[in-house]
Amino acid sequence: MRSLVLASGAVLAGALVFTAVAMSAPPARPAAPRPQAAPFAETLQARLKRLPGDHRGWARLGLQYVDQARVTGDPSYYVKAEGALATAARLSPDDDAVLTGRAALAAGRHAFSDAVRLAERATAANPYGAAAYGVLADARTQLGDLPGARRAVDRMMSLRPGVASFARASYAAELRGDQKGAREFLQYALDDAYTPADVAYVRYYLGELALHSGDLREAGDQYGRALAADPAYTPAMAGQARVAALGGRLTEALTLYDRVVQRLPLPQYLIEQGETAAKAGRPADWTLLRAQRGLLESAGVRDDLTWAEFEADHGDPRQAVRHARAEYARNPNLVAADALAWALFKAGDAKAALPYAVKATSTGWRNPLLRYHRARVEQALGGGRANTADTDADTAGDTGARPGFDPSLPALARFS
Incomplete structure (x- = not known):
């Protein structure tokens, strides 16, 4: 979906750096990662050697x-996070910063029920912790509770309006x-950035909003502006690769995907790269994807x-079907449906x-892939069922002609 799963994290009360993430699932747009994260971790490690009882330091x-x-796309960091947060929990199990850190780790590993439980404990301990x-x-x-998610977003915005909360409101x-x-909230976020x-x-x-609405030119412009602001921002380069692929510039797209996966070999990007290669008449190589799958599983990520x-x-x-039933049983959201x-x-x-x-398209989300899938299902059942789909859900025969969507490149339409 959207792993999940990016520049400066919002520094909140108690100097808690918020970085709730998910490697592959579609995120509710957390604030992007700070480039200096690794040196910051080294500074914290040095501090914790001097002050091993600093539970908030361990949480950070x-x-x-x-x-x-x-x-980095390296799930071994989840194991390190687990160790640091376990130490924080031993020192102060009911501290809101510690509980929030543990909730973020659970979300990163796609244990969303655990993330809700821990986050609710954190908000009970500190109702003002955004x-x-x-x-x-x-x-x-991720659990499919959109009203509950919206209430949490509204509360977050009331406590700390800014990039992180406006981006969630947009999603x-x-x-x-x-x-x-969605665009208005992102404009608020841009004004605040x-x-x-x-x-x-x-x-x-x-750019993603423009892409999913079929406006390749606007999407490309926004991805370009993102890279102009921060040339190291890999998702924007992946966005440019999508625009090139969907615009028929497959060689250009594959060159970009090579650079993307060298920087950040996430499953989403590897699948996009493989599909684009197949579209260009080249063999799709899933070797690295399968290796990443093993690494994620060994780090406790269930995807x-x-x-x-x-x-x-x-x-x-x-x-x-086996994987989809397992996912839906744990996380009955729109994308899992x-x-x-x-x-x-x-x-x-x-x-x-x-x-x-039907459930996947029940909220009005204008995701072309979901509407295409529903149209295909209804066509297979016959009896005019395809006419019951969303009015913008084209039939299987002409959906692929829509700008910004190609049924032979399904991964490019998934929320990253």
């Missing part, structure tokens, strides 16, 4: 490791199908969603797929 160190897992409400909003979104609006509201990394982060999501989508599009539909619908459809059971396809 754990959050920095969670952030580094996302920034960071905890950010984690809570992200986790509730909540987008999930409701409110494109205008003052570091190059925050500007790049917001410009990138403005059935990515593998459900991958197997449905490029592997064994039966395995896709779509993954299960598409897996069932690809496995030959359109009738079973239909209720999940």
